[in-house]
Every structure is written in C-alpha cells, then in structure tokens.
Amino acid sequence: MIPGEFDYHSPRTLQEAVGLLQQHGDGAKIVAGGQSLIPAMRFRLALPEVLIDINTIDGLEYIREDDGHLMIGALTREADLEESALVQQKYHLLADAARVIADPVVRNRATVGGNLAHADPANDHPAVMLAYNAELIALGPNGTRAIPIDDFFVDLFENALADNEILTEIRIPTPGPGSGGAYYKVERKVGDYAISATAVQLTINGNTCTAARIGLTNVSAVPMRATGAEQALIGKQITDEVLEAAGQAAAAECDPSPDLRGSVAYKRDLTRVVIKRAIRQAVERAQGG
Amino acid sequence: MSKHTITLTVNGAEVTKEVEARTLLVHFIREDLDLTGTHIGCDTTSCGACTVMMNGRTVKSCTVFAVQANGAAIETIEGVANGAILHPLQEGFWEKHGLQCGYCTPGMIMSAKHLLAKNPNPTEEEIRWGISGNLCRCTGYNKIVEAIQYAAAKMAAAEEVPA
Numbered sequence: 001m002i003p004g005e006f007d008y009h010s011p012r013t014l015q016e017a018v019g020l021l022q023q024h025g026d027g028a029k030i031v032a033g034g035q036s037l038i039p040a041m042r043f044r045l046a047l048p049e050v051l052i053d054i055n056t057i058d059g060l061e062y063i064r065e066d067d068g069h070l071m072i073g074a075l076t077r078e079a080d081l082e083e084s085a086l087v088q089q090k091y092h093l094l095a096d097a098a099r100v101i102a103d104p105v106v107r108n109r110a111t112v113g114g115n116l117a118h119a120d121p122a123n124d125h126p127a128v129m130l131a132y133n134a135e136l137i138a139l140g141p142n143g144t145r146a147i148p149i150d151d152f153f154v155d156l157f158e159n160a161l162a163d164n165e166i167l168t169e170i171r172i173p174t175p176g177p178g179s180g181g182a183y184y185k186v187e188r189k190v191g192d193y194a195i196s197a198t199a200v201q202l203t204i205n206g207n208t209c210t211a212a213r214i215g216l217t218n219v220s221a222v223p224m225r226a227t228g229a230e231q232a233l234i235g236k237q238i239t240d241e242v243l244e245a246a247g248q249a250a251a252a253e254c255d256p257s258p259d260l261r262g263s264v265a266y267k268r269d270l271t272r273v274v275i276k277r278a279i280r281q282a283v284e285r286a287q288g289g
Numbered sequence: 290m291s292k293h294t295i296t297l298t299v300n301g302a303e304v305t306k307e308v309e310a311r312t313l314l315v316h317f318i319r320e321d322l323d324l325t326g327t328h329i330g331c332d333t334t335s336c337g338a339c340t341v342m343m344n345g346r347t348v349k350s351c352t353v354f355a356v357q358a359n360g361a362a363i364e365t366i367e368g369v370a371n372g373a374i375l376h377p378l379q380e381g382f383w384e385k386h387g388l389q390c391g392y393c394t395p396g397m398i399m400s401a402k403h404l405l406a407k408n409p410n411p412t413e414e415e416i417r418w419g420i421s422g423n424l425c426r427c428t429g430y431n432k433i434v435e436a437i438q439y440a441a442a443k444m445a446a447a448e449e450v451p452a
Contacts, residue, residue: 001332007291008310008356038352039334042313051310053357079346103422105337105400108346109353190421191335 003041006048010056014139014166017052021164022141024050030166031055032075032114035106036123060113060168063087070094070172074113079104081112091172092285093181093201097128100183103191113167116152119159119223122193126153126223127215128183129170131199137169144168153223178210179203180286184278185217186270188261194218195261196270198226198250198278202233204286209233214246214278219254219271226250229275238283246279247272295359299324300368308355314348315339317355318365326366326395330424337423340396341365347403349422366395369402377440377447378402387436389427396423401437409448410441 011017021028029048031037032055040046054060060075063084070091072081081087082098101107101115101124115125116136129136129149136147138161152160161167175181185197197217203210212233214226228249236242256267296305299322306321318324318341330338332351339350342364369376378398381387388394397420404411404419411419416437417430425433 002313002316003311006310008293008354010356010359034354034357035334035352038313038354041311042332042351055357103337104419105340105347105349105422106334106352109348 001042001044003038004044004047006041007050008053009050010053012056012058014054014057014060014168017054017057017166018139018141018164020050020052021166024052026163028052028163030117032117033077033110034114035102035110036114036118036120054166065174068174070174072112072170072172074111074117074167074169076112078102078107078110078112078115082107090174091181093128093131093183093199093282094172096181096183097124097185097199100124100185100187100197106191112170116170117159117161117167119153119155119157121153121156121220121223122218123223124183124185124194124197124199124217127197127199127217129172130215130223130225131181131201131213132172133201133213134173135171136167137171138162138165139168140165146171150225156221175201176203178205178286180282180284182278182281182285184274184281186274193261196254196256196267196274198271198275200275200278200282202279202282202286204238204283207237209236209238209283214250214275216250216254216271216275219256219267221255221257224254226253226275228253233279238279243276243279247276250275293356293359295356297358297361297363299363300365310354310356312355313351314341314343314353314355314358314363315350317358318350318363321355324365324367328392328395330392330396335424336393337396337400338393340399340423342399342403345403345406347400347422364399366398369398376402377443378405378437380443381436381439382433385432385436385439387428387433388425393423393425393427397425397433401433401440404437405441405444409445411437413438 027049060073062073134149181201194217199215202212212230229246232246251268251272291310328338330336334352
C-alpha cells in the first residue's frame with residue numbers, strides 16, 4: 001500500500017526543524033524511526049501534508065550518564081539501547097524492555113523518542129519511563145523545557161508537546177542503592193504488542209519497600225501508572241500476600257479493551273500475574289540477586 | 290507532491306534517481322532498480338520479507354521511504370554472492386534445505402548476515418532470536434537455523450586458513 005502524497009523536508013539542525021513546524025503547524029509530522037508512522041501512513045490512518053525527517057540531524061543519538069541521570073538522545077535506536085553496556089549494567093528495567101520491543105529488524109530503525117512521542121499505550125517505553133519517573137526534554141521556538149513523564153501522555157496518540165515542539169532527550173534518574181527494576185511482557189509472538197506488560201522500579205531498604213513506581217502497557221487508552229499497586233507495596237515487606245494485593249490492585253485499576261489478544265477479564269487477570277512477576281524480579285535485583 | 294533526486298549506493302554501485310517522497314524503499318528497489326530479489330510480504334512491518342541492509346544494519350524496506358536512503362549504502366540479496374560464488378549463507382540454505390517456497394529467504398539471509406557480522410559464533414537460541422523479525426511459514430525454522438549454523442562454521446573455518 002502506498003501512502004498519500006506529502007511534502008518531505010530533511011532539516012540539518014533542530015532549529016531548522018522547529019522552524020518547519022512553526023511554518024506548517026499541525027499539518028506537519030516529525031518522522032524519526034518511522035516504524036509506527038510509516039505503517040499508519042500506508043494504511044492512510046495518518047495523512048500528514050508535510051513530513052519532517054529528523055534522521056538527517058546529527059547529534060540526536062546518544063546514551064550517556066551525566067549529573068545523576070541517564071541521557072538518551074531522542075533519535076537513539078532501540079538496537080543501540082539493547083546493546084548498551086551501560087544500560088545492561090545499571091538500568092535493568094530499560095534493558096529488559098529494549099529486548100522485547102517489536103523485533104530485531106524494527107529495533108535497528110525504531111527510536112526511543114518516537115516510541116514515546118507516538119503516545120501509544122501499546123508501546124513499551126511509556127510504561128518504562130513512567131516507572132523510572134523520567135523527564136522529557138522538548139525544544140520549541142522559545143527554547144527547551146522539561147516535561148515530567150506523568151504529564152506527557154494526554155490521550156490516545158496524544159502527547160503534551162505543542163505543535164511547534166520536538167522531543168530531543170529523555171532523562172532517567174540513575175537508580176540509587178537498594179533499587180531494582182524489571183519489565184515483564186506477555187506477547188503472542190515476537191513483534192506483536194503486549195497482551196499485558198508491567199514496568200516496575202522500586203527501592204528496598206532492609207526488607208521494606210520504600211519507593212515504587214509501576215507502569216502498565218496496553219491495558220488502558222492512555223499509558224498509565226498502577227498507583228494502587230504502588231501503594232500496596234510502599235512501606236511493606238514484599239511477602240506473597242503483598243504481591244497478591246498489588247496484583248489485584250493493578251487488575252482493578254487497569255482498563256483494558258477486548259480485542260484479538262483477549263477479553264477484558266483475561267487481560268485483567270494477566271495483568272495481575274505479570275505485575276507480580278515483574279515486582280518479584282525487581283526485588284531480586286534490588287537485593288543484588 | 291514533492292519529488293526528490295536521491296543518490297545512494299546499491300550493492301556497491303552508485304545510483305541517482307528521482308523519486309516521489311512517498312515512494313517506499315522496497316518499491317524503489319524492486320521497480321526502479323529491477324532488483325526483485327527483495328520481496329514484499331505483509332506490508333505491515335511484520336514479516337521481514339523486504340529486509341535489506343542499510344548502512345550495515347538490517348531494515349524493513351517497506352517501512353523506510355526511498356528518499357530517506359539518500360546517501361546511504363544499501364545491500365540487497367543480489368549483492369550477497371561474490372560473482373558466481375555463493376555466500377556461505379546462500380550455500381548453507383542450499384545444503385541444509387533452509388527453504389521450501391523461498392519467499393522469506395532473501396530477508397532471512399539479510400538478517401542472518403547482520404547477525405553473523407555482530408556475533409560470528411551464535412548459539413542456536415541467539416540465531417532464533419536474531420531471525421525473530423523474519424517470518425517463515427514453511428520450514429518451522431529448524432532448517433533455517435541449521436543453514437545459519439552451517440554458514441557460521443564455514444565462515445569461521447575460512448577465517449582460520451592463512452591467506
């Protein structure tokens with residue numbers, strides 16, 4: 001299938017790209033990896049009049065630590081995330097997710113920024129970044145601003161970026177001592193979206209969970225945190241009963257839609273199971289396991 | 290409608306053509322360059338039949354615009370053999386019966402080539418992982434895995450022979 005017609009621009013700088021956005025308004029779309037946008041254009045679900053390709057801008061692909069954060073350039077390919085020694089050593093939740101996003105060929109092209117900016121609750125990075133309490137850096141005509149991840153997802157396929165803003169960087173706070181994270185995804189096959197997946201980042205002090213953030217994938221119209229499940233963990237020792245309480249809280253607070261992947265009841269119960277597995281793995285890692 | 294002149298190398302040869310912005314790389318390769326070894330399968334970024342190498346990494350060419358390949362180095366299945374001498378992967382697919390209908394084979398070989406470039410001695414699990422973006426509906430994958438193992442062994446042996 002062939003996409004509709006559009007004008008194509010390949011700016012060399014971010015400023016040039018922002019200028020193009022200002023000029024063309026909401027008829028323009030940014031293309032990064034294009035692994036969601038181009039299929040949508042082929043199906044004519046997306047019909048941008050103007051496509052602004054940021055692949056021609058240098059300096060947007062990097063993974064580095066600075067000032068207590070992991071900084072990820074928005075155009076960083078998922079494959080580079082997957083292969084990053086830094087991510088594998090210190091950011092276990094992110095490393096888990098990087099291996100199960102789409103498939104290896106798609107990951108060579110797909111980007112972290114695109115996965116987030118698409119604001120699709122079926123994508124994996126939204127839940128991951130919710131659990132990490134990441135910050136997203138946007139550039140617009142008036143300079144940059146930081147958007148807390150909790151404010152980024154506005155609606156289905158709708159993010160908090162203005163029409164003239166570009167996502168440039170993702171900042172993840174470096175996990176402190178006693179913290180651990182995990183991503184657990186159940187999918188029908190490699191490359192499919194999750195039936196349900198959970199991202200957990202928590203801190204264990206002594207035997208007590210002192211902090212926890214949990215993101216859920218593909219069980220709501222907007223990427224969501226499982227705050228009820230978080231509350232079930234915080235201040236507690238992670239016993240089987242506490243795990244079950246967190247699982248049941250998540251099953252109750254998620255809001256899945258029935259589709260080919262399963263009924264609402266099935267997805268709720270799967271979420272209960274998946275979140276328990278992710279928490280268990282995160283606790284093991286927090287305790288150095 | 291915007292049209293663009295692009296220059297890229299395809300299997301080592303430089304090509305300059307005018308393309309519409311909306312032309313997908315796979316259509317450019319098949320229809321403008323007549324390189325029909327690269328196949329179109331699902332059209333939904335799922336099956337990997339259209340997999341080609343772009344700047345040393347595999348991509349699904351149904352999910353890249355040709356205009357985005359401006360300046361890139363593209364390798365397709367037609368560029369894999371060395372003249373009449375088959376690449377060890379092609380030989381492996383032949384010797385180990387790594388195909389039945391053959392539709393997925395060009396994409397499989399490109400993915401396997403990328404895998405072996407990164408990891409010359411993969412385990413069976415790593416091979417299965419490496420080709421997990423490519424679907425085959427005939428073989429059940431066992432013969433494809435064997436073909437890639439054959440190629441890995443042959444390429445490793447060739448490395449050991451002094452020049």
